[in-house]
Amino acid sequence: MLITEKLGVGCMADNVVVVKNLKKYFPLKLPWLEAFLKKEKPMVKAVDDLSFSIKKGEALGLVGESGSGKTTVGRSIIRLIEPTDGKIEIGKKNIINLTENELRKERRNFQIIFQDPMASLNPYMTIGKSVIHPLEIHNIGTPKERKERVLEIFEKVNLIPAKEFFNRYPKQLSGGQRQRVVIARAIITNPKFIVSDEATAMLDVSVRSQVLQLMLEIKKEYDLAFLFITHDLASAKYICENIAVMYLGKIVEIAPTKELFENPHHPYTQILMSSIPVPDPNFKKKKIIPKGEIPSPTNMPTGCRFRTRCPYAKKECEDVDMSLQMINERHFSACPFF
Numbered sequence: 467m468l469i470t471e472k473l474g475v476g477c478m479a480d481n482v483v484v485v486k487n488l489k490k491y492f493p494l495k496l497p498w499l500e501a502f503l504k505k506e507k508p509m510v511k512a513v514d515d516l517s518f519s520i521k522k523g524e525a526l527g528l529v530g531e532s533g534s535g536k537t538t539v540g541r542s543i544i545r546l547i548e549p550t551d552g553k554i555e556i557g558k559k560n561i562i563n564l565t566e567n568e569l570r571k572e573r574r575n576f577q578i579i580f581q582d583p584m585a586s587l588n589p590y591m592t593i594g595k596s597v598i599h600p601l602e603i604h605n606i607g608t609p610k611e612r613k614e615r616v617l618e619i620f621e622k623v624n625l626i627p628a629k630e631f632f633n634r635y636p637k638q639l640s641g642g643q644r645q646r647v648v649i650a651r652a653i654i655t656n657p658k659f660i661v662s663d664e665a666t667a668m669l670d671v672s673v674r675s676q677v678l679q680l681m682l683e684i685k686k687e688y689d690l691a692f693l694f695i696t697h698d699l700a701s702a703k704y705i706c707e708n709i710a711v712m713y714l715g716k717i718v719e720i721a722p723t724k725e726l727f728e729n730p731h732h733p734y735t736q737i738l739m740s741s742i743p744v745p746d747p748n749f750k751k752k753k754i755i756p757k758g759e760i761p762s763p764t765n766m767p768t769g770c771r772f773r774t775r776c777p778y779a780k781k782e783c784e785d786v787d788m789s790l791q792m793i794n795e796r797h798f799s800a801c802p803f804f
């Protein structure tokens with residue numbers, strides 16, 4: 467059994483998503499002569515041996531700096547891009563083995579919400595038609611039932627009056643309303659699992675908290691498993707039962723949210739935590755600053771990938787492997803020295 471499967475111990479049968487040893491390597495584009503002469507083709511190891519699981523009705527936050535591989539994880543597990551290796555199960559279905567045709571049918575069970583709703587919606591289609599579209603593709607219900615379902619979901623996501631919104635175009639909505647449309651479209655087929663990739667990052671603060679609240683409500687109401695990808699630890703804290711911290715293609719720490727905030731173990735997690743702004747100006751939080759720049763993913767440091775920036779790095783870090791060590795039953799970290 468994977469140690470990360472222990473997150474939410476006791477009810478493994480409730481796992482909606484199980485990812486084991488996921489890898490996604492992108493071949494690096496080289497000038498043709500160099501590519502011809504090189505025996506070993508250089509790869510960007512965007513996701514390098516990741517394992518986790520997500521239970522019904524729970525959200526796993528995936529946090530980390532830009533370029534750590536979060537989007538690549540989200541896209542790989544629903545096969546918007548083809549994983550290099552690994553096992554992926556969603557709702558007990560082996561996603562890796564599905565043919566194109568089977569995958570198309572299975573897509574009603576998992577959906578993705580992107581950062582920019584304007585880019586995900588067809589500007590020439592009314593939002594009603596956009597949201598009906600997945601029901602048509604999957605041949606769910608009669609035309610009358612489909613329209614009724616869309617109106618019902620519009621009410622749920624607070625696009626009210628639903629009948630009036632049905633005939634509007636994306637440009638006639640605010641950013642927050644557009645993201646509500648994308649959420650409506652994501653839940654219209656009653657999926658088991660949703661990937662949210664920085665879905666609230668473009669919204670201003672007040673609208674962001676309303677959309678986060680909506681996500682929390684639909685997660686509860688539809689008993690959804692969520693992979694919640696974000697830069698923003700505060701949003702992850704609000705939505706997620708568990709959080710995984712990524713650095714250069716690896717999970718460096720994974721724990722229940724409360725535990726991670728109260729007892730961050732890995733130096734990288736501590737750095738992320740120390741950079742969260744605090745509202746009380748009298749409370750002086752010690753800020754830990756990482757050294758230098760994030761290394762190139764084509765030229766990773768040996769041993770711990772974080773060692774070149776870690777304020778506590780020592781000689782032994784050059785040789786450690788980054789497998790997750792148990793801190794307690796539900797808390798794992800990749801730093802053996804801390």
Ligand SMILES: Nc1ncnc2c1ncn2[C@@H]1O[C@H](COP(=O)(O)OP(=O)(O)OP(=O)(O)O)[C@@H](O)[C@H]1O
Nearest residue numbers: 492510512530531532533534535536537538539763
């Ligand atoms: N199609 C691709 N071809 C080559 N390299 C890619 C491709 N997509 C992503 N990468 C590389 O994989 C690494 C991880 O990228 P990814 O977009 O997953 O990071 P991220 O954590 O989502 O970053 P951000 O927070 O900026 O969205 C980066 O080094 C990126 O350059």
Ligand SMILES: [Mg+2]
Nearest residue numbers: 536537538663
């Ligand atoms: Mg991303």
